[in-house]
Amino acid sequence: MPQFPQPKHDKDPMAYVPLRLEDYDISPTNGFLPTEPPLRRISNPYFEPWERIMDKFNQYLLAHHIRRLVRKMPVLDTSKLETQAEFQRAFTILSFMAHAFVWGRNSALSESASDFLPASISIPWVSVAKFLQINPVICCAAVCHWNWQILDENAKDPMDIDNLGTLHTFSGSTDESWFYLVTTAIEAKCAQGINAILDAVASVEEDNMERMTHALHKIAHSLRDANTLLVRIYERCDPYVFYWKIREFLAGWENMAEAGLPYGVLYEGVDDTDTPSLDSWQELIWRFRKYAGGSAAQTPLLQAFDIALGIKHYPTGKQGLQSSVSDARKRLYELGFSEPPVANSYLVRMRDYMPGGHRRFLEDLAATCRIREYVLLACSDQMLQAGHDGDLQVSMRQAYNECIDLMKAFRDKHIMLVTRYIIAQANTGPLMPAPPVTSVSSHIIPHASHTQALMRARSSDTPPPGGRLGGDSLPADPTMYPQTNTHSLRLAQPTRVRSQNHHALQSAAPSQASFSSTNGKGNRLARKVEDGSVVRGTGGTDAMQFLKQVRNETANTRI
Numbered sequence: 001m002p003q004f005p006q007p008k009h010d011k012d013p014m015a016y017v018p019l020r021l022e023d024y025d026i027s028p029t030n031g032f033l034p035t036e037p038p039l040r041r042i043s044n045p046y047f048e049p050w051e052r053i054m055d056k057f058n059q060y061l062l063a064h065h066i067r068r069l070v071r072k073m074p075v076l077d078t079s080k081l082e083t084q085a086e087f088q089r090a091f092t093i094l095s096f097m098a099h100a101f102v103w104g105r106n107s108a109l110s111e112s113a114s115d116f117l118p119a120s121i122s123i124p125w126v127s128v129a130k131f132l133q134i135n136p137v138i139c140c141a142a143v144c145h146w147n148w149q150i151l152d153e154n155a156k157d158p159m160d161i162d163n164l165g166t167l168h169t170f171s172g173s174t175d176e177s178w179f180y181l182v183t184t185a186i187e188a189k190c191a192q193g194i195n196a197i198l199d200a201v202a203s204v205e206e207d208n209m210e211r212m213t214h215a216l217h218k219i220a221h222s223l224r225d226a227n228t229l230l231v232r233i234y235e236r237c238d239p240y241v242f243y244w245k246i247r248e249f250l251a252g253w254e255n256m257a258e259a260g261l262p263y264g265v266l267y268e269g270v271d272d273t274d275t276p277s278l279d280s281w282q283e284l285i286w287r288f289r290k291y292a293g294g295s296a297a298q299t300p301l302l303q304a305f306d307i308a309l310g311i312k313h314y315p316t317g318k319q320g321l322q323s324s325v326s327d328a329r330k331r332l333y334e335l336g337f338s339e340p341p342v343a344n345s346y347l348v349r350m351r352d353y354m355p356g357g358h359r360r361f362l363e364d365l366a367a368t369c370r371i372r373e374y375v376l377l378a379c380s381d382q383m384l385q386a387g388h389d390g391d392l393q394v395s396m397r398q399a400y401n402e403c404i405d406l407m408k409a410f411r412d413k414h415i416m417l418v419t420r421y422i423i424a425q426a427n428t429g430p431l432m433p434a435p436p437v438t439s440v441s442s443h444i445i446p447h448a449s450h451t452q453a454l455m456r457a458r459s460s461d462t463p464p465p466g467g468r469l470g471g472d473s474l475p476a477d478p479t480m481y482p483q484t485n486t487h488s489l490r491l492a493q494p495t496r497v498r499s500q501n502h503h504a505l506q507s508a509a510p511s512q513a514s515f516s517s518t519n520g521k522g523n524r525l526a527r528k529v530e531d532g533s534v535v536r537g538t539g540g541t542d543a544m545q546f547l548k549q550v551r552n553e554t555a556n557t558r559i
């Protein structure tokens, strides 16, 4: 029979040491949100060049001033940031400016996505991200964890969703605020569930079923709140606005060939400093960064509940072994606690988009948590069959199963909203056609030569001299939130073009014709899908297949 970790002994290196939330930058009251509301401004006037842009961010984005203003911004020294709250604010506002710079193109001027970030953004952003131990790209923490304010400090429940506001949005719409706030409010409401996880872990050590049952009830309470809040998204976030107006700014730069970024984005002043020669484009191309964009899949919350409850997720398409209870118990007897971890790589990868402390919490929790095993071993087969209501073991099992049912219900509801917010929108198409899109480099390369270059590029793998590459019969691009990632395209080599403002390689962008052949609407991040296409996930997987598998794995964990 497998042994549970023994009570701690000071000299035993394998001793159980209880996890303490403060060691992982987790708030006892607000969970993965900071305890105090995020800063609305960095008070040091040195950072005014950033704050002044944020003062009129929506207006500048609407008027297409962002790129010009960001280019003019000085490169600020992040060593002047003093507190963690300042680093978090810096990360959030740099994320908004960076994504506005990359995706905030002026289509009337035939601009396309930018394949570089100027040093004024990239140098401080990379440095702040390093401090926070998170990828320098927009993420759940930037828009949901560090981007909220309390409206009425004296409210009965200050963290109630109806008492919260956002600090920043791209669109300036209430829909976008609400989209972020649903996640923010879920995080706050589930703080007691995170505390309860630690109680449950401790009760395994104490072999205390009563404490375990109580902790499981508290986890269930949080999950019930999360379920209630999740469906409130329908109240104030219009699926049309979400799909066609918001999500394009949340996209990252991975699998974004069709959006004009086949190689990702070059962080100027960070990754190009020692470029040996501009002729060695192959060398430079490796320095382009590829990151997924923002998604609530980057919240540590659901992963923490998964780990706590022993819900395992396997690579998409390879459903795991968790089948019957007796099988699970048999495996536990045979393998003890040393089952090899086989994880869903997408979910694991999303941890790089979480702050370092939160990522480490998930790792350490996985190493210490044996809640499911405890419940499983406490319930004999006879007891499970006879169902002695009132027995401590049975109540514990019921409390555990209630948590599983609520996790499954959450994922069912989530699948429904993905259907309404993404799939239905992608199938319908936009109401308002965007202006046609042409190559950003049309001022550099005459359109006719561009087209000839395209034709040459498609007949060979060598880049045409001085021209950008693309394909005017690229396949239709099914769509994914928040990153559009679809068919993998055969990437042509980029052509180095020295632009007026930077020396980054101009990336291959599909031509106008290629967009009209997909949906004719010009918007490359939110787009109509062709009949029969699947909506693909960030990791290149079929989103629905991924989400349904994650849901089914949850249901299979019931004891």
Ligand code: HEM
Pocket (backbone or CB within 6 Å): 179, 182, 183, 186, 230, 233, 242, 295, 296, 297, 298, 299, 302, 303, 411, 414, 417, 418, 421, 422, 480, 481, 482, 483, 537, 538, 543, 547, 550, 551
């Ligand atoms: C309009 C609202 C939403 C849409 C359209 C949406 C869409 C998606 C999509 C397409 C995925 C697949 C992977 C990816 O691309 O990142 C995903 C994953 C995920 N989303 Fe959402 N989402 C929404 C709201 C939320 C909210 C409010 C939460 C809760 C905090 C949430 C939590 C998750 C989690 C945890 C995953 C990973 C899969 C899982 O653990 O079940 N989502 N979401």
